[in-house]
Amino acid sequence: DAKTTQPTSMDCAEGRAANLPCNHSTISGNEYVYWYRQIHSQGPQYIIHGLKNNETNEMASLIITEDRKSSTLILPHATLRDTAVYYCIVRHRMKTGANNLFFGTGTRLTVIP
Amino acid sequence: DSGVTQTPKHLITATGQRVTLRCSPRSGDLSVYWYQQSLDQGLQFLIQYYNGEERAKGNILERFSAQQFPDLHSELNLSSLELGDSALYFCASSGVGVDTIYFGEGSWLTVV
Numbered sequence: 001d002a003k004t005t006q007p008t009s010m011d012c013a014e015g016r017a018a019n020l021p022c023n024h025s026t027i028s029g030n031e032y033v034y035w036y037r038q039i040h041s042q043g044p045q046y047i048i049h050g051l052k053n054n055e056t057n058e059m060a061s062l063i064i065t066e067d068r069k070s071s072t073l074i075l076p077h078a079t080l081r082d083t084a085v086y087y088c089i090v091r092h093r094m095k096t097g098a099n100n101l102f103f104g105t106g107t108r109l110t111v112i113p
Numbered sequence: 114d115s116g117v118t119q120t121p122k123h124l125i126t127a128t129g130q131r132v133t134l135r136c137s138p139r140s141g142d143l144s145v146y147w148y149q150q151s152l153d154q155g156l157q158f159l160i161q162y163y164n165g166e167e168r169a170k171g172n173i174l175e176r177f178s179a180q181q182f183p184d185l186h187s188e189l190n191l192s193s194l195e196l197g198d199s200a201l202y203f204c205a206s207s208g209v210g211v212d213t214i215y216f217g218e219g220s221w222l223t224v225v
Contacts, residue, residue: 034213043115043203043216044156087156099207100146100169101214103156 004088009108018075020107022088025069031092035073037084078111117217119204125223131192134220138185138206145187146205194224
């Protein structure tokens with residue numbers, strides 16, 4: 001899987017948009033960008049994923065650059081409950097059919113009251 | 114609620130012992146994944162099964178083994194336990210292809 005680079009930590013004021021960047025300069029054409037978050041020691045929670053186009057769901061928006069070498073996860077109105085570690089993962093389906101996720105160290109987002 | 118169920122939620126056992134962690138995937142999901150997260154460590158991929166067959170293997174120790182049964186539930190067996198095996202063990206599941214992977218809430222294992 002392509003490597004990703006994320007800032008170690010970020011702060012965001014409650015109610016403001018949280019923009020979490022991710023670099024994946026070695027991404028291949030068939031690799032998806034996935035975002036998960038882990039709140040304390042709970043199970044990782046799926047947020048959103050995309051291939052080329054920008055995506056939006058009820059939780060967040062994902063902006064992927066045209067060259068696909070970087071992306072930004074946007075939480076439009078951060079709340080205290082969004083404090084978590086956010087993981088950006090590049091995922092593809094291998095020849096064996098395996099398609100597991102490889103987690104990096106992620107970005108620790110702290111939402112400040 | 115992701116739909117992935119793991120039991121037990123917490124487990125305390127002594128060194129040298131053997132434990133079994135159980136996972137029920139989301140309804141209809143054929144793939145099951147196991148991950149380990151030690152204290153202050155990242156999530157480490159252990160192994161993946163697809164419809165009963167091993168599909169991928171990660172950093173899984175020889176003392177650990179897993180299987181997926183015909184009803185698609187999976188078990189992770191940890192033997193000759195050491196203090197360093199204390200960790201959160203997550204199970205996840207997904208459907209076919211590059212389908213989204215959903216995680217359970219984990220099983221806390223403490224080896225004393």
